[in-house]
Amino acid sequence: MPDGATAVLAVNGLKTVFRTRGGEVHAVNTVSFRLRPGEVLGVVGESGSGKSVTMMSLLGLLPSPPAELRAGEVLFEGRDLTRLPPEALRRVRGAGIGFVFQDPMTSLNPVFTVGFQIMEPLRKHLGMTRAQAAARAAELLDLVGIPDPRARLRDYPHQFSGGMRQRVMIAIALACNPKVLIADEPTTALDVTIQAQILELVRDLRQKLGMAIIWITHDLGVIAGIADRVMVMYGGQVVEEAPVKRLFSAPRHPYTRALLGTIPHIRGPRAPRLRVIEGQPPILRAHPAACPFRARCAHALPRCAAENPPRFPLGGGHDVACFWDADTGAAREAAPREGGARHG
């Protein structure tokens, strides 16, 4: 992408490997992406596609061993996060980049009050006094829509419902005005009506605070409602990236196309049978030398078993890692074309 200079977060060729007793598992395989200021980047994939591991390894959140960062750089505010010493990285986490985890129950500490947990980053990163931090914490709870914020600061996590806990998690992540917020399946554990509340809150906060958000989910419906751009992951790599409307109207990777076909809709005509993707997602024991989706792919070519397709730019910020060309229904030309040729 030409606008690499303006990205708040740029990830290049990230590779993460888990060393287990049963051998290596290559969870993240040469993942690259850019996050622009103020945008919401959706990351979709099934479990095991490497979407969470990518985000956790770029912040150094994975325990090592077993995780091992093999290659790649993560540029944030002109620094490569993969080379920072732990102390400096800790200053980035929380202050520069906020993180919201999937399960609000296990990611809040049950023995501390919610107020203490929101105030902790404020005092550590911003050097606030207790009184300042308490005032700011109450403001944050108010911002995320928790009624009676001052009184609730003294409550413990178990005194909050699931949706409220997730709001607290968002408040903690927002405490230090981060430039980037990474939300890892933040609404998966919640009910749909509560999920709708949280999505509304995030849309609203984005307007108010103007931060860039990475939103990880397996729910394409959520992505359609919140993201500006979408990255589809499969087998630890990015198989397609596109602006959100483009991804849903003109998906180009066979996996994206199949995935969009398998989900039932709440309106419109109802298919008598759901389309399925046969087979199972792969477990990558080595760095993929071929396309990880080829075994389940309806359009697999001989070439797919011999080399791993690079990401072919299609123009308009759309790229796809596939040798099969959905527009012609035939194999793509040998070399990746320059962007803009087809879609202008």
Place this chain on the structure above:
Amino acid sequence: MAEAGRGDRPLVEVRGLTMHFPIYKGLFRRRVGEVRAVDGVSFDIRQGETLGLVGESGCGKSTCGRAILRLYDITAGSICIDGVEIGRASQATLRPMRPRMQMVFQDPQASLNPRMTLAAIIGEPLMEHTRMTAAERTARVYELMDAVGLNRTFANRYPHEFSGGQRQRIGIARALALNPRFVVCDEPIAALDVSIQAQVVNLLEELQDRFGLTYLFISHDLSMVRHIATRVAVMYLGRIVEIAGREQLYASPLHPYTQALLSAVPEPDPDYEAARRRIILTGDVPSPARPPPGCRFSTRCPKVMDICRRVAPELAEAAPGQFVACHLYPATTPEPTAGRTGGTEARPRAPAGQFQQGEPQ
């Protein structure tokens, strides 16, 4: 009900089903209240159809499914399956009836014994309920494995060797072993990945066509329920708020909760999502141990009226085939002269209008 012939009698009739779990507290473990998980639920499931039971977590949909199969000793109500009343039957008398009604559980990891091989798991119901010889059993296990799409060579493997989707197939094979007529599917796809969900749902539909099964499909996934169910019941805090045919319910939901629930489901279509008007409910679901008086949805309802906080609405037919428990629809508004629960009786009901909640217990 009496006028209905044997042929069109519903396979499952549930009337006023109530399941309360007691809460004990204090030094002497005194009973201080109860969790009203299911509180007077009535519905029918016709032979060969799939009734979708939807609602948010804690609304009592799973408890309802388990209570219908009498996995609990129910507090009140009657359950009639295939013409036999099982609401008050003892577990011992229920045993010979178990082959007719089976269950597929949510978590295929937790519902399969890790120490048993696949053949032993699928063969166990045969061992318990039939007098088959070992050879007959093996043949039947292979037949079932074929039916659910498991390779016969896996028969001697253990559950941990399978993926989530395959484990769910094992659970389905076990449920089908005794040729049941009625299967309760309790969130069978909730633990599975999107691409695997479609495989399992298609399998369930295929098996339904092949063996003439009747399903109660419990799920929180409204788009999947729209796909699989013929009729849909929506639960909120232990009660059914709306029950209707699939097309009707999704095209023109009547209850404010159903409307909010459907409007909260994200659609994989960015243009639609950008243009769409959502009903965002405020607050959380109240605790089923202390449900609000009157309509249980009154604390969050955007269209709440005065009467809602005092009188619990009864389920009544608001449109042909569409039953709603809401004061917004005239059929459920009590006449000024009528008693608290008698109001609905003044109006004519459809032949199937026995859906009355909170029947005298």
